[in-house]
Amino acid sequence: MNEKILATLEFDKIKGQLTPFLASAAGQREVAALLPASDLTTINHWLQETEDGADLLRLEGGIPLPSLADVTPQLKRLKLQASLNGTELAQIGQVLRASMAVQNFFNQLVEKKVRLRTIDRAVGRLVTIPNITKRLLVAIDPDGRVTDEASSKLHGLRQLITQTEGEIRHELERYTRGKAAKHLSEPIITVRDERYVIPVLAKYRSQFGGVVHDQSATGQTLYIEPASVMELNNRLRSAQIEERQEVRRVLAELSALIAPYRQEIAQNEAILGHLDFINAKAKLAAQTKASLPLVNDEGIVYLRGARHPLIDPAKVVANDIILGQDYQAIVITGPNTGGKTITLKTLGTLQLMAQAGLFITAKENSQVTVYDNIFADIGDEQSLEQNLSTFSGHMANVKQILAAMTANSLVLLDELGAGTDPKEGAALAMAILDQIGTVGSQVVVTTHYPELKVYGYDRERTINASMEFDQETLQPTYRLLLGIPGQSNGIAIAKRLGLPTSVTAVAQSLVADDSQELNAMIGDLVEQRKQVREKNEALEKTLADAKTKDATLTAKLDRFNEQRDKLYEDARNKANHQVAQAKKKADAIIHHLRQLQVKQGTAVKEHELIDAQGALNALHQDPRLKRNPVLQRAKAKHNLKVGDAVLVKSYGQQGELMSKRGQHKWEVQLGILKMEIDEADLEKLDKKQLNRQDEKAPKRMRVRTIQTRRTGARLDLRGHRYEQAQGELSDFIDHALLNNLPSVTIIHGKGTGALRKMTQEYLRSNPRVKSFSYASPSNGGDGATIAYFE
Structure with a gap:
């Protein structure tokens, strides 16, 4: 991009918005060097990096980067084999530590399965030197001080220094706190020439031995090192000298240690600076509510709700700017102070931002194109360059633009042709626009000339535009x-500003009729456009509300269906549990009846007992089956009460209701048996149906029932399906x-263990089974189970 457009559109101020978010000197260098690109691949890569940064800011709060100083001078000194001081080594250590922290951060992102587009490739080039990094961090504090742990000798020397200082203070406190304190100007211990001394009044000099190291400005106080601490001071001084030598040795050692890694450290600093720059772009986008632009190379610009990034968001008005698809030239007409120039700058600035890899202050899915260059001639009071406000200056600028533009350029011209005779200016403006159209550049121009309204209407791929004015307030x-072309409101504005009516009336009479009609027509179009926009905004709001309500209702319906299905499932499971409990009770009843038959000779037929057992087993329903709506409707029609004659549909037998059991269960007398039957399996019989049933029923004959099935002591379930085996086992145990039979053997095999588990669960739930165990190894082992009955 040419430097003039960057200055005109204040691109440096855009970059200045990134500065508060930067943490490193390398990041600041990268921002300072930032320029828009004109290559689609490069722009998309930059935008993908910014998108990665925005994702990390949203998910993780951004990339963790500390404040990093510029280490380039230090690395140059290392190249010359110089020894760095503690502060310089601490700054390099900070770069190495940040490199490890960033690499660990991105490794954790991989574990969290956070997918990035391109930023992780840069992180992959970071070089970590764990051992040297640890050595630096242990030996050098962040403020550059060499720590006691830098070497064992240094640790010992500092302990000696601390101990000696303590002894010196203890000795000198005899003077500051004892009888000699009255001879001191102040009861304190101080240092002169790196030796501990006490301030003695000059007239009492003879009371103290030792050496005088200094005196006050008045000469009234002498700073004396008593003889009693001279040896201690000597020892302290010697230890301090050795400490400094050891510190220099440690710094030289550390400098030599990192010198071979100069290039890796420089590369790490650059990568961290680039990540810092990406962080800053993401944070700026979040602060300004900017969005990712869609970039194309087809010359299409569609900015939705575009806002100038340097104007207060609370005051700026967002606009849709469309260029390149149906037209390549926009002619914006209308009076001053309407926002024409800001519209030009908004278009140019957002294009520069997008081509520099920044998010733009526009709504999502806004489109920008890739221009090889952007040219502008903006010279009004809103511009930074007032030197182009004269006609000659404008024309000199336009001349340069016409010479440099290409078919892939964007030209922004503010008040084209102004500063000369209106007719000549309008003619010149149209000729310039024709030349730009011939080359194929896209152009947006603002003007006051009414002739250009006709130009915008007549020329191919050219459209008129204007800035809206409120017809009532003239604001x-x-x-x-x-x-819609702009409407001239000069006379109306003059009236509002208080110009005498006599003056405005004369001016109005001098305006041509056709011009007045044109203004009236434009005003009507503007008013209609405003009404349509307001209605459209209301419809969009209504549609958005409807979509929100629809989504809410859909979610609630889904939750309702889930809860309903769960309640159905719970109810079926509960019902089956109740049936299982009833079955256990029925087994006990059957056992009791059989005992009566054996001991007392009661006439209880065996086939009736078997039929009762089978009916109880049939009460179980699969929880996966859905409720039958036909049965539900039939059940709703039933009005059952104790004493009613009913037909048990599953057995085809008549019975009598004895009592209500639960909400949907009845105790039914079937012959000599009493059974608990679900009311859905009952059909109420009136007297007519009862008589009809009796007529249809064959005459009962006294017959002798003989057990036709020969029950053996073994049941082989191998090769049977689960449900089939379950039914056979229940039937086998009943017989x-x-x-x-005192005991039986069930052969279920080993296999997956499903049949074995089913067998043992059934035996455990049957109250007539006293115990069960695996067969002996010779009879099948754990492939067969022997059940013993009471």
């Missing part, structure tokens, strides 16, 4: 209206009990 709304 600008700063909204861009595409397709075994009716035949008074």
